Amino acid sequence: MKAAVFRSAAGGLQIEALPDPLPGPGELLLEVRKVGICGSELHAASFHAPERLEGALMGHEICGRVAALGEGVSDFALGDRVVPLPFIGCGQCAMCLTDLSRHCPQVDYQTVRGYCQYTRAAARGCVRVPEGISDEAATLVEPLAVGLQGVRRAALQAGERVLVTGAGPIGLAAAFWAQALGAAEVVVLARSDRRRRIAEQMGLPLFVAGNEVDDEIEMVQSLLGGAPDIVLEAVGLPGALEQAVNHVRPLGRVVSLGFGNQVDTLRPDLATWKDVSLAFSLCYGLRDFEHVVRVLAAGETRPLAMITSGIGLDQLPEAFAGLQAGGEDCKVIVSPWG
């Protein structure tokens, strides 16, 4: 099969021929229909020990079609479309039994890979994609589930005021769910206004471009009608935690989704004076995938505004490098078959 393999921080991705994977017991072989490029992969390939990725295949925002069934699989059929969790646990420990398999002592992140034409995936980590959802829309299940889990982590109550910092796909996804799950108002605060239109198309009209206002705290409070009860941080750069603490109301909650991998500083006394609760959220379980699929199947199309381009696998190395250099695209969807 054709694959885009990460060679080095300097060399980036390279198109290579690899043997087709074979499904093991309990696994599906998926033909990768579409795969999204994720910001976490761009970060990992740029800053976070890229040498550990050498020779690796990436890609975890996948919509696949079942091309073969491993031994013992009975609940899927050839041709079914699915979205696979990018990790799988043992299925039997306390973490796995409570849908927290990411924290399973035996969690495996190695099986599911999307920057190629075929991948293996554990059948019990796959959610079926109904007819009405396009392959492209299905690739958004993973990033939307990251945002959904962040909002759940914040324990949003109906009528609360929410600020989301950062307007990448994860910030936009979190803002989308905060709005959908009952926030009174949601403000998206970004560095510039380049994502304003996408936010509007996602049903998020309250957008602040930090470079256009003198006092962002005052602007956010005037739009929300007060300081935010919850700040969802989706910036991931040094200073983002302090920015969130500065915005949140006394006794408010900050949930960090930014996955920053550089050293950050935060003056604890500023958070202490406000009695702020600070939590971190990485990702989801199977029930989040199922909920996102249900919402998309019910006809929700606004998140598709995040998709700004579609490319073939051959164009992936160039597109990946372009995004690493800070290109304009929001979500780029790759078709491994052309």
Ligand SMILES: [Zn+2]
């Ligand atoms: Zn992702």
Ligand SMILES: [Zn+2]
């Ligand atoms: Zn387990």
